[in-house]
Amino acid sequence: MGNIPNIPDIVIGRLPIYLRALSHMIEEGKEYTSSHEMGERLGISSAQIRKDLSHFGEFGKQGTGYNVGYLFEQIRQILQVDQQWPMAVVGVGDLGRALAHYKGFVSRGFQVACLFDNNPALIGEDVAGLKVMSIEQMKDEVRRQKVKVAMIAVPASAAQTVANQLVEAGVRAILNYAPITLAVPPGVHVQYIDPVAHLQHMTYYLKP
Amino acid sequence: MGNIPNIPDIVIGRLPIYLRALSHMIEEGKEYTSSHEMGERLGISSAQIRKDLSHFGEFGKQGTGYNVGYLFEQIRQILQVDQQWPMAVVGVGDLGRALAHYKGFVSRGFQVACLFDNNPALIGEDVAGLKVMSIEQMKDEVRRQKVKVAMIAVPASAAQTVANQLVEAGVRAILNYAPITLAVPPGVHVQYIDPVAHLQHMTYYLKP
DNA sequence: TAGATTGTTAATCGATTAACAATC
């Protein structure tokens, strides 16, 4: 009913980039922008930006361009980040700690709500104002807090098991920092962050 | 001369994923694999894997598939990660520290070689066996160590300046953790890691 | 009004997939 159908995933993936650029423009006090200007900043063609946005509605005015604040709000709604998503962090090593302390989540729609680890030495420790809980408590706690989004920061060998447990507890979006491809049921979304993969991608081009 | 021409960047981007899967297979003691099996694991079609590899040569045998160790070595060479790249980390906050301590670089062709921060309170501190150096020392040190690869873990407001300095010092590949698009000269490669962008991409699909 | 910029259409470009002969 009134559903916006069939928008390519690659388009969805660019919306957060547009959002980021718009928020910088807001900081700069810029009131209007154009597809040309945004494209310039982001290294994307203006036609692509207009096409992408046109999937969701008409946000601009001919001759004037886009109202920065308005477009920002619209994209926030489209991505559903005009709300605050509580997140679980699993694995409280160096990376998990960095995620727990990261200041950049809150302004962009997320909030670390609970931390889990299987190391007894860590359980109960206070990290960024949260008590580290055991993996055994994870299912209950994730359900209790209605957590739908989680970040996995455990070794590759444990990542699939953790993912299974998270899914069972109701998590539907996983950001996986472990360098391994996860198998999840349909309807559960996974994104990967593997810095080494990015680095290796670039070294290909570093010939002489 | 004998150059392999015009390989799509998107293909290069998948090679690290193949490499990762192959290294898991090596750990498992698997000797042979097939495009079908790899595709299964990675959620990629077998045709795509064969097509991707065919850009670089013929690595398989009909009827048998691919020798895991051999294909692994070949892709390592293609990506130039059969060597150890020294890396600079700029910004020694929580994230920079996590990167400095990360154990996963060395086995995959990288090594954190130097750390920089502009906070006087941090300079001289020992982090993961390295002394934090000042940004003023960066250009000299990067040149001295012939560092070509760097990771930026400073606030967005400082990232462009840092990038400029790194490029001036000879860095040609930058992994940028700051949530901002960088402008760099041709021939310098940038990849981005913005966890929030990935999260926002997924929340789009978390409708009801 | 004149100039600028949108939203959209059609054309182009590129990537993925299906199919299969070759062959281990």
Place this chain on the structure above:
DNA sequence: TAGATTGTTAATCGATTAACAATC
């Protein structure tokens, strides 16, 4: 040999770009 799987070609599919009428 029979079965399996490659590397490659051609067909399909999808994404990007160019162009422009509409209009602010």
